[in-house]
Amino acid sequence: MRVFTGIQPSGDLHIGNFFGSIKPMIEEQDKNEVFAFIANYHAMTTVNDGEKLKHLTMQAATDFLALGIDPQRSTFWVQSDVKEVLELYWVLSSFTPTGLLERAHSYKDKTARGFTTNHSLFSYPVLMAADILLFSPDIVPVGKDQIQHVEIARDIAIKFNNAYGDVLKIPQYRVDENVATVPGTDGQKMSKSYGNTINIFGEEKQQQKTIKKIVTQNVPMEEPKEYEGCNVYNIAKLFLADKERIALEQRYKQGGEGHGHFKLYLSEVIWEYYAPYRQKREYYARHQDEVRDILHAGAVKAREAAGDIIEKVRSLTGILY
Ligand code: ADP
Numbered sequence: 001m002r003v004f005t006g007i008q009p010s011g012d013l014h015i016g017n018f019f020g021s022i023k024p025m026i027e028e029q030d031k032n033e034v035f036a037f038i039a040n041y042h043a044m045t046t047v048n049d050g051e052k053l054k055h056l057t058m059q060a061a062t063d064f065l066a067l068g069i070d071p072q073r074s075t076f077w078v079q080s081d082v083k084e085v086l087e088l089y090w091v092l093s094s095f096t097p098t099g100l101l102e103r104a105h106s107y108k109d110k111t112a113r114g115f116t117t118n119h120s121l122f123s124y125p126v127l128m129a130a131d132i133l134l135f136s137p138d139i140v141p142v143g144k145d146q147i148q149h150v151e152i153a154r155d156i157a158i159k160f161n162n163a164y165g166d167v168l169k170i171p172q173y174r175v176d177e178n179v180a181t182v183p184g185t186d187g188q189k190m191s192k193s194y195g196n197t198i199n200i201f202g203e204e205k206q207q208q209k210t211i212k213k214i215v216t217q218n219v220p221m222e223e224p225k226e227y228e229g230c231n232v233y234n235i236a237k238l239f240l241a242d243k244e245r246i247a248l249e250q251r252y253k254q255g256g257e258g259h260g261h262f263k264l265y266l267s268e269v270i271w272e273y274y275a276p277y278r279q280k281r282e283y284y285a286r287h288q289d290e291v292r293d294i295l296h297a298g299a300v301k302a303r304e305a306a307g308d309i310i311e312k313v314r315s316l317t318g319i320l321y
């Protein structure tokens, strides 16, 4: 089964991203054929600085390799290395009613909030449809916010197929209800936009400082504490095996320790958990040429996989080639 995902290169990754999307994607590699790419063209809708976009793209590649995307088993590339996607994007534009795009939440939200919008934001879902339809995946795992985009891709594919026959595979999305929503330092959903994140690859001192800021209840040191609903515990349990988690629950229940102690423990747990990933990341950070080579090789594999669809599309639509 082919599982397909796109990643916006949007800067420092946090542990919400890790448990919500990265870890499931890495584990997917044991079960299925994974296609994962860095959506740098999509990032242009918000990043208008060439150096910055280049940096963010390489950072995303470095981070994902460090966190376990395996270029031997999976196909991992940068969107802009497979130009066919832009060709399909244009072809699909002719099968995209503008009303469909006007109804897209992400576009509607931005216009409603008075942002000046541009065409790339408007046509974002068409490019995303091209990403997906070029590779005929079986499943596109998404967060809830991306469901509508996959539905738009389905609508576009159906319109194309109505005109030219059964060429594009109608994509299916999958929302994993079992994946935890990771709370941030303030107890709300962890998100860059709320400024409540704990980064995967932060500096140690900075990370300790962030963890110290986690909002907790004020209970005297000697008294027992409630772990259910405690932000420190809720984050810690994501990293702990059953035995360690039960030991932590005991420490809460028996009293004699404050939340400061649990925060210190959480800092250590997180730091240790990511140690092997950090080592790999340092390696790739020192070998950026190797990262670029991996991406190029991934693009060769991706173009091969896309060849069949793009050739059919060109031939059916009458594009000379
Ligand atoms: P942010 O909210 O920080 O901007 P993104 O929207 O870039 O994060 O999310 C990238 C991926 O990480 C998405 O698949 C999203 O579902 C997942 N994700 C982000 N925050 C969390 C969280 N707090 N808990 C679980 N998954 C999350």
Ligand code: TRP
Pocket: 004, 005, 006, 007, 008, 039, 042, 127, 128, 131, 132, 140, 146, 149
């Ligand atoms: N829009 C997706 C996001 O913001 C990223 C993305 C681009 C994507 N193309 C895709 C996701 C294709 C899945 C399939 O997260």
